[in-house]
Amino acid sequence: MAANPSEIEALVQNRKYEAGFITDIESESVPPGLSEDVIRLISAKKQEPEWLLEFRLKAYRRWLTMDEPRWAHVQYPKLDYQAISYYSVPKSMANAPKSLDEVDPKLLETYNKLGIPLKEQEMLAGVVPDKPQVAVDVVFDSVSVGTTFKKKLAEAGVIFCSISEAVREYPELVRKYLGTVVPFADNFYATLNSAVFTDGSFVFVPKGTRCPMELSTYFRINERNTGQFERTLIICEDDAYVSYLEGCTAPQRDENQLHAAVVELVALDRAEIKYSTVQNWYPGDEQGRGGIYNFVTKRGDCRGRASKISWTQVETGSAVTWKYPSCILRGDDSVGEFYSVALTHHHQQADTGTKMIHLGRNTKSTIVSKGISAGKGQQAYRGLVRVGEKAEGARNHTQCDSLLIGSQCGAHTFPYTEIRNPSAIVEHEATTSKISEDQLFYCRSRGIGEEDAVSMIVNGFCKDVFKELPMEFAVEAQKLLQVSLEGAVG
Amino acid sequence: MTQKIMHAGDGIHASYGEAFAAFAGSLPAAEHAARAAAFDEFIQHGFPDDAIERWHYTNLSTLPKQAVRLAAAAALDTAPWQLGDCDEFIWINGEPQGAATDAAGLPAPDAHAGLAGLHRAFARPGLQLALGAGEQRERPVHALTISTAAEAGEMTHLAHRISLARGAKVTVILQNVGTDGAARFITQSLAADLADGAQLTLIRLQDESRATTQWLQTDVNVGRDARFELINVDFGGKLIRNDWRVKLLAPGAQTELAGLFGSDARAHLDNQYEIDHVAAHGTSRQFFRGLGFGNSKTVLNGRVVVQRGAQKTDSEQSIANLMLAKGAEIDAKPELEIYADDVKCAHGATCGQLDDTAVFYLRTRGVPEATARALLTYSFANDVIARIAHAGLRERIARRITAALGAELDLDALSFEDETVDATGDAL
Numbered sequence: 001m002a003a004n005p006s007e008i009e010a011l012v013q014n015r016k017y018e019a020g021f022i023t024d025i026e027s028e029s030v031p032p033g034l035s036e037d038v039i040r041l042i043s044a045k046k047q048e049p050e051w052l053l054e055f056r057l058k059a060y061r062r063w064l065t066m067d068e069p070r071w072a073h074v075q076y077p078k079l080d081y082q083a084i085s086y087y088s089v090p091k092s093m094a095n096a097p098k099s100l101d102e103v104d105p106k107l108l109e110t111y112n113k114l115g116i117p118l119k120e121q122e123m124l125a126g127v128v129p130d131k132p133q134v135a136v137d138v139v140f141d142s143v144s145v146g147t148t149f150k151k152k153l154a155e156a157g158v159i160f161c162s163i164s165e166a167v168r169e170y171p172e173l174v175r176k177y178l179g180t181v182v183p184f185a186d187n188f189y190a191t192l193n194s195a196v197f198t199d200g201s202f203v204f205v206p207k208g209t210r211c212p213m214e215l216s217t218y219f220r221i222n223e224r225n226t227g228q229f230e231r232t233l234i235i236c237e238d239d240a241y242v243s244y245l246e247g248c249t250a251p252q253r254d255e256n257q258l259h260a261a262v263v264e265l266v267a268l269d270r271a272e273i274k275y276s277t278v279q280n281w282y283p284g285d286e287q288g289r290g291g292i293y294n295f296v297t298k299r300g301d302c303r304g305r306a307s308k309i310s311w312t313q314v315e316t317g318s319a320v321t322w323k324y325p326s327c328i329l330r331g332d333d334s335v336g337e338f339y340s341v342a343l344t345h346h347h348q349q350a351d352t353g354t355k356m357i358h359l360g361r362n363t364k365s366t367i368v369s370k371g372i373s374a375g376k377g378q379q380a381y382r383g384l385v386r387v388g389e390k391a392e393g394a395r396n397h398t399q400c401d402s403l404l405i406g407s408q409c410g411a412h413t414f415p416y417t418e419i420r421n422p423s424a425i426v427e428h429e430a431t432t433s434k435i436s437e438d439q440l441f442y443c444r445s446r447g448i449g450e451e452d453a454v455s456m457i458v459n460g461f462c463k464d465v466f467k468e469l470p471m472e473f474a475v476e477a478q479k480l481l482q483v484s485l486e487g488a489v490g
Numbered sequence: 491m492t493q494k495i496m497h498a499g500d501g502i503h504a505s506y507g508e509a510f511a512a513f514a515g516s517l518p519a520a521e522h523a524a525r526a527a528a529f530d531e532f533i534q535h536g537f538p539d540d541a542i543e544r545w546h547y548t549n550l551s552t553l554p555k556q557a558v559r560l561a562a563a564a565a566l567d568t569a570p571w572q573l574g575d576c577d578e579f580i581w582i583n584g585e586p587q588g589a590a591t592d593a594a595g596l597p598a599p600d601a602h603a604g605l606a607g608l609h610r611a612f613a614r615p616g617l618q619l620a621l622g623a624g625e626q627r628e629r630p631v632h633a634l635t636i637s638t639a640a641e642a643g644e645m646t647h648l649a650h651r652i653s654l655a656r657g658a659k660v661t662v663i664l665q666n667v668g669t670d671g672a673a674r675f676i677t678q679s680l681a682a683d684l685a686d687g688a689q690l691t692l693i694r695l696q697d698e699s700r701a702t703t704q705w706l707q708t709d710v711n712v713g714r715d716a717r718f719e720l721i722n723v724d725f726g727g728k729l730i731r732n733d734w735r736v737k738l739l740a741p742g743a744q745t746e747l748a749g750l751f752g753s754d755a756r757a758h759l760d761n762q763y764e765i766d767h768v769a770a771h772g773t774s775r776q777f778f779r780g781l782g783f784g785n786s787k788t789v790l791n792g793r794v795v796v797q798r799g800a801q802k803t804d805s806e807q808s809i810a811n812l813m814l815a816k817g818a819e820i821d822a823k824p825e826l827e828i829y830a831d832d833v834k835c836a837h838g839a840t841c842g843q844l845d846d847t848a849v850f851y852l853r854t855r856g857v858p859e860a861t862a863r864a865l866l867t868y869s870f871a872n873d874v875i876a877r878i879a880h881a882g883l884r885e886r887i888a889r890r891i892t893a894a895l896g897a898e899l900d901l902d903a904l905s906f907e908d909e910t911v912d913a914t915g916d917a918l
Binding site: 071404408411417418420421424426428434 | 543782798799801811813814815816817818819820821822823824825826827828829830831832833834835836837838839840841842843
């Protein structure tokens, strides 16, 4: 069991009311602004080795020369990177939130409707031991404070800890893989992350090991004005398997917050990584004020033969989303998958999709993207399928559907295909439609209320993606869509 | 002057400047100010490079590598290209053969500020066609632009304009050909206005020389219940970029765009199609077929925009590409941008090879493999070619393709005098 169950329980307890408040924890933040000194300070506080500081500084110097990308189909005011505080660490974990009265009742209502997404509380306490167990690594602001099930994982030889801990305990592993999938100079936000990342998860599954449970991390943005820069690194050695769940919530606030995470996955020979996300950052209010800017770089490298990486995401939150979980299909016979449901409501904007880079022979990729746009939401699918010259027998199928609810929203599709091998077979199909009057009328004539009917139709629309999610997440995702779509019709 | 100019080298821009000074001398004084302003735009923005999303796959910034001059007039026997049963208008190196026509104002393409500036500065009037209300022409109009070796110079810039009044109807064949291997730089623009109920069928055949860089922008405004049909066939050139913009401005406007492209040389073909549904009840169809021959790079961007309020829009797009050789590259992007909810929009894009079972079937019938492949490839391309109502032109295109396929096909066995086709191609 975890080192201090009561602490974790307290934390998990907070999730019950969901995250519409700012947890009042005495935290040690550095003043806003970014300079080499700040990076040295972060590195020193985390007692990092010299090579990691060099990695950060190299990234920072490169970042200074880069421009913010503007090609995405989203609009937002220019960010002031000097107004962000790049480090914050909670001092005491026992000092949980004081009163629920501080919570915006509207948000509370929403979250009550959602319920507790995972029964992690009982699981942590061991109340329901016969059910599948989920290990949770809670990222509370920027430093990981609790990791459970470590022992059980350790028995299997699986390393699951915060990346800071990994830097201390397994420096050679981190050094070997960090930045090999998303190089330090990859793009503006990834480079910023490389310079200032504070924490995140590290997973290492050794040869021939099937991770005995699903691994899960919850992220919270908690301290006012602190952007969160997680760094996640997952390595699966030969013949290993892991399923990783990521879910996030965030407290309500007025200022826009930047969230620029980097996730790197490495799959060696015949390894398989399944990465599932339910993203529900604060989307801003109905007038489009506030909300999280979610500018994330996620990439998996199918480095070994017959390896497989599968991304599944349900994106309902954030004011602006800029996210393209990708697969580099380097090993022969490797497989990449991307399943996505993205929902934009009110003034939310999302530009999301994937990249499938076919480099090895007989590589296969599948893309299923479902976009739902309601209110004044703007939704874009942006995907790239590239077949390299040596990728004999590459195969891709892309299915990309949009559902429009309301006359003020938008749905956009930008599918890039770049084919350089004559044996490639690449297919892309896309449709855009609205919920038909006939479908609605049919449901209503059977006594189903309008909102329930819409939710039912939307769930059917998303079925192909939900079936890829782990069971608990699938339930959560359906509820999330239902709540997120409230007020979209009628 | 901006950095871009410095980057490109003073000598090169001095050479554009000299060409412009020489050209401006031949212009009426009233045009001087507008032309000079356009030239300044070009100087300020230069050529587009791949940092611009719309020019991601086509970088023209490497273009000004040598001194330029406007191509001089040349004489040439144009009979091989004439179609016979059409009203012929011919330009050789930008020089009209026969009476010159005046243009109604300067063209206004906008795919890139610098490129558009260059075009506006140098453009000479090309086809100027205006049809009155209800005027329906049975004979197609054939606009033939030929680039050929001149004593000096390699740039030509032509601006075409088509204006159809209410209920007018015409077929225009725009053919761009080049005769030799000289390096050239050609820009053309075409602006077409279709008033209510007008119908324009535009067939464009591009077969420039192997060293030609060409940019064409076509802007078509389609009025109420009017219809614009395009069949674009791209075979030649070294670096070809076409920007097609169709605006459906009023309810009931329709457009159907078809394209066939494939270069059998080391060439770069970039077609950017954009259909803008401005008004409700518009219909658009797009149908593209691409052939990836050896070392060619073909780019296809099909973009459909449905503006807010353009409800009941019905839009379909189909892109299919055939990869025929190692070394070929096809980059296709079917884009949808939708701001209205009561619409039907679908698109599909595929890239693949000939069906092996189909090849096998033909071989079991005694057809040699090379011929079988050529036949299947031809039939793939024929989905576009068959849309051309003009039998003579259809046959020329078919022969051009079979030549590129490098296999003997008995074209005489294929009927080009298809009795099911009427002058508009509607029956197809």
